[in-house]
Amino acid sequence: MLHPLRLFRASPHLRHFSTMAAPARTFDALVVGAGPAGAAAVGNLLESGATQVAWVDPLFTGGRIPLEYNEVPSNTKVTFFVQYATGVQPFRDVIAQAASKGENAFSKLEAMDQNTGCELSHAGELVRFLTDGLRERDDVSPIFGSVEKLAFDAETNTWSASVTGKNGPASIAAERVVLASGSHPLSLPAFSAAHPELREIPLDISLSPSKLTSFVGPEDVVAVIGSSHSAVLAVRNLMHANVKEVRNYFRSPLRYAQFMDGWIRRDNTGLKGEAAIWAQQNLDAANWRKHANLSRVCLTPGADVDEDGMIHNNVVEDRSATTPDLAHEQAIYAETLRDVTKIVFAVGFARNSLPELVDAASGQAFTDLDFDHKTGTFRAVPRLYGCGIAFPQEVTDPDGRTEHAVGFFKFMRFLRAVTPTWVNDKPVAEEKK
Ligand SMILES: Cc1cc2nc3c(=O)[nH]c(=O)nc-3n(C[C@H](O)[C@H](O)[C@H](O)COP(=O)(O)OP(=O)(O)OC[C@H]3O[C@@H](n4cnc5c(N)ncnc54)[C@H](O)[C@@H]3O)c2cc1C
Known part of the structure; x- marks a missing residue:
């Protein structure tokens, strides 16, 4: 050495x-x-x-x-x-x-x-x-x-x-x-400033089950913003940490890498490996509904969302390439963040x-x-x-x-x-x- x-x-x-x-x-x-x-x-x-x-x-x-x-x-x-x-x-x-x-x-x-x-x-x-x-x-x-x-x-x-x-x-x-x-992982400082009551859990902490346990307790309702590989793992780790509820906010549906003939569709942006399997079994379609401590909130206008802001269909148009409707998102957050205590931003690097x-x-x-x-x-x-x-x-x-x-x-x-x-x-x- x-x-x-x-x-x-x-x-x-x-x-x-x-x-x-x-x-x-x-x-x-x-x-x-x-x-x-x-x-x-x-x-x-x-x-x-x-x-x-x-x-x-x-x-x-x-x-x-x-x-x-x-x-x-x-x-x-x-x-x-x-x-x-x-x-x-x-x-x-x-x-x-x-x-x-x-x-x-x-x-x-x-x-x-x-x-x-x-x-x-x-x-x-x-x-x-x-x-x-x-x-x-x-x-x-x-x-x-x-x-x-x-x-x-x-x-x-x-x-x-x-x-x-x-x-x-x-x-x-x-x-x-x-x-x-x-x-390094991105944060959303403007979002945090608008919601000073929410304590941010750094994304890196949410990706480490052994560190995460000292950041959350059974009374916590934790929002996870995003639907990427990191977001899926953050949701999974928080659920395993037995928080009261995990609420996952997303703009576009979960997107998986697809193994084609000699190439991989969405090789760099789609879910792969263990995160993809867990997402399919626990988040996709209606699977998230089987978990009492998990909810998913769609931020995209036009999705089938009930009056609590909870999504009923997990199939929304892929809006990732279009400009998000921030006013619509703010209205959803205002309605659904009230009981949230902590937040993880899984919104990119x-x-x-x-x-x-x-x-x-x-x-x-x-x-x-x-x-x-x-x-x-x-x-x-x-x-x-x-x-x-x-x-x-x-x-x-x-x-x-x-x-x-x-x-x-x-x-x-x-x-x-x-x-x-x-x-x-x-x-x-x-x-x-
Ligand atoms: C959660 C996660 C999971 C991933 N999983 C995989 C995977 O399964 N397979 C895969 O192939 N890839 C994976 N990646 C992607 C990628 O391989 C990693 O992000 C990798 O760490 C990127 O390597 P890097 O060398 O570009 O940057 P880094 O690993 O971030 O290294 C950059 C280095 O530069 C140093 N540095 C910065 N500024 C300076 C400076 N001014 N002077 C001197 N040193 C400086 C830093 O201290 C650091 O040591 C994953 C990424 C993430 C975030």
């Missing part, structure tokens, strides 16, 4: 960055974030020819999944975690080097039934295992900290990164920067705040980044790239439906396709020669 402060002591990596204002040398690439996407970015950059990669993360423990979602059932089959882990040579090297040392996170996943899901704790352990292996390499310089600012020098075609670490600030120079900085991005010469901020979901580039900013849940690939299925591809193996597949072009981009000055 590496000491977290290794880079601040004598180390071969010390020549690559500096705690002084001017960086000591220039890395081929800097990767911001060490979740599954950041690890895959490091692996693919090395495989594509980068010779020195700087890698910054506050913890290097595998990103958000092992921090928050260990108890969540995966929405992908085990085989996709295994395919992620074997998708690039530097990962395969880590696996090969560990093979003689007994069981590890990869061998555990490989031994499981590949066609079922698993607890995300296994996926989190896998990222940690691969990350630890990558950090041992001479061509990877891990830096514990947070990238606060990135300045692009158009004359030298290099980025300069300001990093705040445990041992104070450091500066890193790199020819290109990859943002793999992740996302938003990008984590990015480092400040500026042009070094003018000091002007790059404001409109204009991310290209097909190439992982930013149209308005040179030599900056994105991947992972914050900057996913856009895919179109045979129905013509466009989605963002989010998942371990999808990050790997995207990076395998685009990283060679990122590494082989040439500075403008070089191209002119």
Whole structure:
């Protein structure tokens, strides 16, 4: 195990960055974030020819999944975690080097039934295992900290990164920067301000049965807003926590991924795995009615809703693409939230705040980044790239439906396709020669 402060002591990596204002040398690439996407970015950059990669993360423990979602059932089959882990040579090297040392996170996943899901704790352990292996390499310089600012020098075609670490600030120079900085659950501050009597249970807590028990009691009526994978799991966990009632508010019906001939309809947005099975058995059609402590409230005008705001038919038009009728929703909330004590917002995820991005010469901020979901580039900013849940690939299925591809193996597949072009981009000055 590496000491977290290794880079601040004598180390071969010390020549690559500096705690002084001017960086000591220039890395081929800097990767911001060490979740599954950041690890895959490091692996693919090395495989594509980068010779020195700087890698910054506050913890290097595998990103958000092992921090928050260990108890969540995966929405992908085990085989996709295994395919992620074997998708690039530097990962395969880590696996090969560990093979003689007994069981590890990869061998555990490989031994499981590949066609079922698993607890995300296994996926989190896998990222940690691969990350630890990558950090041992001479061509990877891990830096514990947070990238606060990135300045692009158009004359030298290099980025300069300001990093705040445990041992104070450091500066890193790199020819290109990859943002793999992740996302967090969205809240609805305006909604909370309008309903100060409701105590919010963070979505991450509602996804952890062991933590949830200390947030709720048998007297609680808990509203869950949303009908996504996370919303379904929040409803299930709250019911298992034996609250007085769970009231699930939704705009569109539950939508399931469908396994077609060679492709998956709603692969990224539909319910899959354990959450889909539980939703079918306990929420869909009239099934929710068999639970005395569960009710569902449709927020969409035109649904068959009774005077208490409770839905009688679970079949409403898919309105997800249209603008919600907020006045209608407010009227429903006013009527039905009166006895609710706590609330969970399962309404999506938003990008984590990015480092400040500026042009070094003018000091002007790059404001409109204009991310290209097909190439992982930013149209308005040179030599900056994105991947992972914050900057996913856009895919179109045979129905013509466009989605963002989010998942371990999808990050790997995207990076395998685009990283060679990122590494082989040439500075403008070089191209002119
Ligand atoms: C509830 C849930 C269930 C999921 N289930 C699955 C599943 O079953 N299968 C699947 O394949 N995918 C699943 N996903 C999707 C996806 O794999 C995860 O969201 C994954 O964590 C995204 O990885 P990431 O690397 O993009 O981001 P993260 O895991 O969020 O990692 C980002 C990292 O960047 C760091 N960072 C951020 N800003 C900075 C900065 N300025 N400087 C340095 N470091 C920084 C963060 O600290 C963090 O460590 C699930 C997602 C959720 C939310």
